[in-house]
Amino acid sequence: MKCLACDFGGSSLKFAMVDDEANLTASGKQDAPLASREEFVETIGRLYDRFSDDIAGIAISIPGYIDPATGHLFGSGVYSALYGHGIVDMLKHRCPVNISVENDGKCGALAEAWKGALADCDDGVVIILGSGVAGGVIKNRRIHSGTGFSAGELSYLITKTDDYSIMGCAYMQAGMLGMTYKICKAKGLDLSMQDSGNVLEILDEQLHPRSVKPREGRVQLKADGLQLFRWLEEEDEVAKRVYQEFIAALAIIVHNAQIVYAPNRIVIGGGLSLQQRIFTDLDTELGKRYESMQIPAPLRAVVRKSRFLEECNLVGAMYHYLNRFGHRPAAGSTH
Numbered sequence: 001m002k003c004l005a006c007d008f009g010g011s012s013l014k015f016a017m018v019d020d021e022a023n024l025t026a027s028g029k030q031d032a033p034l035a036s037r038e039e040f041v042e043t044i045g046r047l048y049d050r051f052s053d054d055i056a057g058i059a060i061s062i063p064g065y066i067d068p069a070t071g072h073l074f075g076s077g078v079y080s081a082l083y084g085h086g087i088v089d090m091l092k093h094r095c096p097v098n099i100s101v102e103n104d105g106k107c108g109a110l111a112e113a114w115k116g117a118l119a120d121c122d123d124g125v126v127i128i129l130g131s132g133v134a135g136g137v138i139k140n141r142r143i144h145s146g147t148g149f150s151a152g153e154l155s156y157l158i159t160k161t162d163d164y165s166i167m168g169c170a171y172m173q174a175g176m177l178g179m180t181y182k183i184c185k186a187k188g189l190d191l192s193m194q195d196s197g198n199v200l201e202i203l204d205e206q207l208h209p210r211s212v213k214p215r216e217g218r219v220q221l222k223a224d225g226l227q228l229f230r231w232l233e234e235e236d237e238v239a240k241r242v243y244q245e246f247i248a249a250l251a252i253i254v255h256n257a258q259i260v261y262a263p264n265r266i267v268i269g270g271g272l273s274l275q276q277r278i279f280t281d282l283d284t285e286l287g288k289r290y291e292s293m294q295i296p297a298p299l300r301a302v303v304r305k306s307r308f309l310e311e312c313n314l315v316g317a318m319y320h321y322l323n324r325f326g327h328r329p330a331a332g333s334t335h
Helices: 037-054 087-091 104-115 176-187 197-207 225-233 237-261 276-293 309-324
Strands: 002-008 012-019 024-031 057-062 065-067 072-075 098-103 124-129 133-139 265-269 303-305
Touching: 002 037, 002 104, 002 309, 012 037, 012 309, 024 309, 037 057, 037 087, 057 087, 057 104, 057 309, 065 098, 087 098, 098 104, 098 309, 104 124, 104 133, 104 265, 104 309, 124 237, 124 309, 133 237, 176 197, 176 225, 176 237, 225 237, 237 265, 237 276, 265 276, 265 309, 276 303
Parallel strands: 002 057, 057 098, 124 265, 265 303
Antiparallel strands: 002 012, 012 024, 065 072, 124 133
16 A cells, blocks of 8 residues: 655655555655645645555645644644644545644654664654754654644754754754754855745844845855755865754754653654764764763663655654554554
8 A cells, every 4th residue: 555645844845655664656856835725735736636546545744733633733843824724624625535644753753663763662762854853752662742742842952052042942053944044144145045945034034133134135055955065075164163063952952862761762864864974973972972971871872873864754654644544553653
């Protein structure tokens, strides 16, 4: 059996047909439909039209506080046009098949608990590095949703204690959205042409309402993840500073997750996990902190790379679908 899996991120929508053994085919990527509910519905509708003859249903991964039983999006994340709405109800007439919806970080965690780096663990934490910092907590081999379905919302961890603005939060220090914003401000780049450019401009208005430069005065260059690592290879000072702040923030997230929850393993996935140097530099940063703070070995995190990397949310969305509609035993289902 196959489903159309859709992973809605801050900058793009990734999709694929995923079967009940976690195999992906017909994968693709397009711009994120952030503007309106109508755009969101029609985007999925067009994909459904394309794959309808080959799929049993639709499995959705999306940021925010989600009731996985109903698909209701309460808030949080960049899909503000959908806040307060039931995603399944929005789609059921356009796409008359079974539809499941779960938070993106929880989908990432489900993927790893199903067939990934947590498959042999009872307890684990998954960190998904994308536009923000999504997270999922596996407890006794099941997703832990928490009060208000908000467990694992790592984007809101405080990673910069001397800054009381949103710049002190993990999603601005360890997510690509925040790194892009800091680089653009330092280099005078046009925010509007970046991934999630409209979100960046709104953030800029909130942070610097009196210092926003006219758009015509900005440099026309896209500061995405690929460009960031090109700059790092060139020893660009701005990129090096932002990257080091990212590694430091990621180390704080990992350490705090380990101390609070004591999981068997912490797994890192998402688009940025494709860069092996992140794991090398994170290990170095954690090692420095552990040694200088004299952290005993049982309190140190065991970090692993996601098996599914940037595709983990697609795989986890499929596993949530299987649990939701009874095609798999309850292990890994949401509670």
